[in-house]
Amino acid sequence: MWDYSKKVLEHFLNPRNAGEMAEPTVVADVGNIACGDALRLYLRIEDGIITDARFKTFGCASAIASSSVLTELVKGMSVDEAAGITDDDIVRELDGLPEAKMHCSVMGCEALAKALALYRGEKPAPEDSGRIVCRCFGITDNKIIRAIRDHDLTTVDQVTHYTKAGGGCGKCREEIAEIIRYTRADMAARAKRSSQSPPRTNLQRMQQIIQVIDDRIRPSLRLDGGDIELVDIEGTTVTVALRGRCAGCLAGAVTLRDVVQHTLREVVDAAIEVKEAP
Amino acid sequence: MTNTPPVYMDNNATTAVDAEVLQEMLPFFSERYGNPSSIHNFGGGVGKKIDEARCRLAGLIGARPDEIIFTASGSESDNTAIRSAIATNADRRHLVISKVEHPAVLNLARHLVTGGFRVTEIGVDAMGRIDLDELSSSLTDDTAVVSIMWANNETGNIYPIERIGALCRERGILFHTDAVQAVGRIPMRLSELPVDLLSLSGHKLHAPKGIGALYVRRAVRFEALVIGGHQEGGRRAGTENVPGIVGLGKAAELAAERIPIENSMVRALRDRLESSILASCPDVSVNGDPENRLPNTCNISFGYIEGEAILLSLDIHGICASSGSACTSGSLEPSHVLRAMGVPFTSAHGSVRFSLSVQNSDADVDRVIQVMPGIVAKLRAMSPFSPEAPYFQNASQDTCPSGGSCS
Ligand SMILES: Cc1ncc(COP(=O)(O)O)c(C=O)c1O
Ligand code: FES
Numbered sequence: 001m002w003d004y005s006k007k008v009l010e011h012f013l014n015p016r017n018a019g020e021m022a023e024p025t026v027v028a029d030v031g032n033i034a035c036g037d038a039l040r041l042y043l044r045i046e047d048g049i050i051t052d053a054r055f056k057t058f059g060c061a062s063a064i065a066s067s068s069v070l071t072e073l074v075k076g077m078s079v080d081e082a083a084g085i086t087d088d089d090i091v092r093e094l095d096g097l098p099e100a101k102m103h104c105s106v107m108g109c110e111a112l113a114k115a116l117a118l119y120r121g122e123k124p125a126p127e128d129s130g131r132i133v134c135r136c137f138g139i140t141d142n143k144i145i146r147a148i149r150d151h152d153l154t155t156v157d158q159v160t161h162y163t164k165a166g167g168g169c170g171k172c173r174e175e176i177a178e179i180i181r182y183t184r185a186d187m188a189a190r191a192k193r194s195s196q197s198p199p200r201t202n203l204q205r206m207q208q209i210i211q212v213i214d215d216r217i218r219p220s221l222r223l224d225g226g227d228i229e230l231v232d233i234e235g236t237t238v239t240v241a242l243r244g245r246c247a248g249c250l251a252g253a254v255t256l257r258d259v260v261q262h263t264l265r266e267v268v269d270a271a272i273e274v275k276e277a278p
Numbered sequence: 279m280t281n282t283p284p285v286y287m288d289n290n291a292t293t294a295v296d297a298e299v300l301q302e303m304l305p306f307f308s309e310r311y312g313n314p315s316s317i318h319n320f321g322g323g324v325g326k327k328i329d330e331a332r333c334r335l336a337g338l339i340g341a342r343p344d345e346i347i348f349t350a351s352g353s354e355s356d357n358t359a360i361r362s363a364i365a366t367n368a369d370r371r372h373l374v375i376s377k378v379e380h381p382a383v384l385n386l387a388r389h390l391v392t393g394g395f396r397v398t399e400i401g402v403d404a405m406g407r408i409d410l411d412e413l414s415s416s417l418t419d420d421t422a423v424v425s426i427m428w429a430n431n432e433t434g435n436i437y438p439i440e441r442i443g444a445l446c447r448e449r450g451i452l453f454h455t456d457a458v459q460a461v462g463r464i465p466m467r468l469s470e471l472p473v474d475l476l477s478l479s480g481h482k483l484h485a486p487k488g489i490g491a492l493y494v495r496r497a498v499r500f501e502a503l504v505i506g507g508h509q510e511g512g513r514r515a516g517t518e519n520v521p522g523i524v525g526l527g528k529a530a531e532l533a534a535e536r537i538p539i540e541n542s543m544v545r546a547l548r549d550r551l552e553s554s555i556l557a558s559c560p561d562v563s564v565n566g567d568p569e570n571r572l573p574n575t576c577n578i579s580f581g582y583i584e585g586e587a588i589l590l591s592l593d594i595h596g597i598c599a600s601s602g603s604a605c606t607s608g609s610l611e612p613s614h615v616l617r618a619m620g621v622p623f624t625s626a627h628g629s630v631r632f633s634l635s636v637q638n639s640d641a642d643v644d645r646v647i648q649v650m651p652g653i654v655a656k657l658r659a660m661s662p663f664s665p666e667a668p669y670f671q672n673a674s675q676d677t678c679p680s681g682g683s684c685s
Contacts, residue, residue: 012590018660029670033663034623036584036603036612038670040662056662060586060603064660136611168611 004061005095005225011065016072018064021054028115031107035137035164037063041111043074045119050074050082055111062094062101069093070108083116085109086150087162088219096225102162106147133175136168141179148183152220156180194267206233208268213240216267217260228260231277236269241277285597285642289482290431290459290575290633295525296484302528303486306521314518315509324520331527335491338530339457339476340467347492347513348523352458352479353382355492356425358503358514359454359475360386363423364395366499367452370422376400376408377618378435382477383425383456384614396420405567406435406619414445423452428460428476432602432615432631433566434575436464443472452498458482458490462533463540463572474498480522484635485529489522539636545573547643548634552576554647559654561665565621565629574634577602579625582664583657588630591653597646602629624668 004012021042031038037059044052053071057064069090074082090105091097097105130142147153147162156176160166166173194208210230218228227243240260261274286294312321314328332343349355360373360383375387377399387397398416400408408426417424424446429436439455446453454475460466462483468476475498480489494500494513506515556562561581580588585603592599602613603626611617612626621629632646663669 009590012587013594015660029662033582033627033669036623036627038662040670056660058582058661058663059584061590063584064587 002098007095008062008065011068012061015064015068017054019054020056021052026115026118028111028118030111030114033058037107039067039107039111041115043115045079048079050077062097062104063107065094066090066104066108070112079116079119082112085112088222092222099161103164106162134165134172137164139163139165144176144179145183148180149187191267205269209233209238209264212264212267217263236271237273237275238264239275239277282596285645287632287634288598288600289635291600292481292487293484293635294637295486296529296532298532299485299525299528303521303525306524314520328518328523331523334527335530338534339461339493340469341493345493345496347494347510348518349490349492349514350488351490352477355477355490356382356456357386358492359477360423360425361503362501363452363454365501367422370420372396372418372420372422374398374400374416374421374424376402376426378402378406378430378615379427380431380456402618404620406430406433407567408437410441413442417449417451421451423454425454428455428457429572430615431459432613433577434572435567436570436572439473440471447472459572463574465537468493480526480529483529483533485526486522489519489526536636541573544634544636547638548574548576551632551643551646555650558651563625565616577629577631580628580654581624582661583628585628585630587657588653595649600631603627
């Protein structure tokens with residue numbers, strides 16, 4: 001059996017907001033019964049605020065728990081705020097998911113994105129377009145590329161865990177490996193470009209630090225059930241606090257120096273010193 | 279979770295070591311640790327115990343003791359049998375298996391394809407039955423071995439071993455059967471059957487994990503897989519797993535006595551479990567061939583809900599079962615057995631296997647029957663699918679969004 005967190009089991013056993021909604025503003029269906037999981041998300045939106053959210057899910061415990069926390073998260077948010085929710089937020093709310101189950105949180109986000117697009121009268125998100133790479137699960141190259149970027153994926157198995165692509169007949173695995181190769185090459189080139197132009201003003205540096213922590217460091221810590229909080233930036237000294245599983249963990253000092261400082265030095269400024277808040 | 283022992287209905291995955299089996303094994307971990315190959319009496323006495331185990335196991339399957347080779351697992355027996363068959367028929371490059379074989383046979387056969395072998399995988403019908411005409415017409419002069427399981431681990435289906443063996447014998451082709459799920463559950467007399475090679479495994483019949491055996495008919499040529507010392511008459515090298523062998527021997531003796539119980543009491547428990555679930559839960563169906571099934575196995579599909587969610591709900595009530603759902607396999611695809619049967623994806627994802635043993639009781643069945651309708655109703659209330667809405671409007675039933683290759 002999977003090693004689920006207490007939170008996943010709790011949401012599975014006592015799902016919040018499960019069941020149909022009487023008069024929803026929008027309804028979004030994602031997934032497919034044939035592929036083993038499917039989610040219908042109902043939102044009621046009044047004056048740009050999500051006043052109610054409900055779901056119906058066909059799937060395993062992590063799919064049901066992901067749907068449950070998603071509805072809790074979005075309730076009370078404005079449409080714009082909700083648009084900022086990522087699959088990492090769902091995973092964090094659940095105190096982590098087994099890696100092979102990451103696609104369950106991704107499905108929650110897809111439903112949300114689709115519902116919000118429907119509300120705004122927009123076309124489907126770009127990852128729905130593109131070329132189908134995995135025929136077994138109908139996964140496009142755009143969706144794979146996005147998963148690699150968002151979650152810093154390096155192997156085909158990881159891509160399968162997040163997107164399902166490659167988890168069926170396996171015929172597409174070589175192509176996924178190729179997509180990983182060129183996407184990572186592109187990511188490395190971008191990282192290099194940004195590190196070559198060190199920030200000129202304090203404000204620029206601060207903005208870059210915040211961005212790197214939000215976009216790169218936090219997501220990877222969250223995968224291990226940890227989190228990071230930015231406490232202060234003074235010149236090139238950055239003070240952070242580690243939360244969740246990282247806090248008090250023996251390897252805490254190593255995490256700080258190795259991950260946070262290394263990343264910030266590489267991307268923002270080689271002079272950066274990282275300190276942990278007392 | 280309560281502290282009461284679990285209701286264990288996953289005996290096709292593994293069984294509890296019987297208390298009498300354990301008792302018989304224990305001395306061979308401690309005071310009787312000798313090496314059966316030794317000249318001294320201390321080790322030699324252990325060798326006698328291995329002979330006894332071989333006789334007991336031979337008795338259970340109606341074979342001669344010298345036709346039994348002890349191995350380390352059912353999987354090793356399957357691998358040894360098939361590799362021996364092709365090694366002793368070096369001019370033949372074709373294998374016949376079924377699509378519902380255990381991975382120990384299926385993946386070995388597919389692996390052999392990379393070495394230049396041709397493999398025919400015989401399909402099954404909606405009830406999981408193989409077509410003997412298809413099997414017969416797949417046999418060629420190039421066929422080295424046919425490997426068809428005696429009983430299927432997921433559905434419990436029993437295959438017509440005698441008729442398949444007869445077809446092979448007519449054509450002078452070796453016949454291997456993976457009887458891991460059948461041994462100890464249904465009677466068998468190999469001396470009267472056209473079976474050349476047969477695999478079995480201890481942990482499915484209340485012996486420990488990590489001990490298996492291979493039956494090799496006397497006249498059949500054999501080539502060892504594990505080469506080294508002279509153990510098992512030079513047919514399987516490696517100092518014997520003495521406690522395991524002793525345990526398997528005792529378990530075989532007990533199984534021989536208990537086969538009638540399997541086919542009366544266990545069958546009655548299984549039948550009551552199955553009919554109660556069918557009566558109390560709507561939109562369920564049985565997978566497999568009700569006419570030709572192991573007495574202990576029941577595989578049920580619950581429409582519109584997913585197997586892992588059902589298993590986890592059962593687990594909360596202390597009930598152990600298993601599922602053919604993709605979510606439990608880690609492979610993202612549902613059971614290859616149910617797919618080979620053409621079971622719709624909807625049903626395959628929602629399948630649950632209950633497999634009983636002589637250790638189950640009426641109270642166990644009562645407990646499952648008591649909680650099952652509630653679990654199904656709760657998950658159905660959360661499911662977007664129902665008989666009225668069996669699939670999303672934008673997707674058709676049982677096909678992938680891409681119309682892809684997974685069907
Ligand atoms: C039909 C069948 N064959 C082979 C095996 C493998 O046996 P073992 O686990 O001893 O390797 C099993 C059990 O998992 C089985 O059910
Ligand atoms: S095409 Fe991707 S797994 Fe089959």
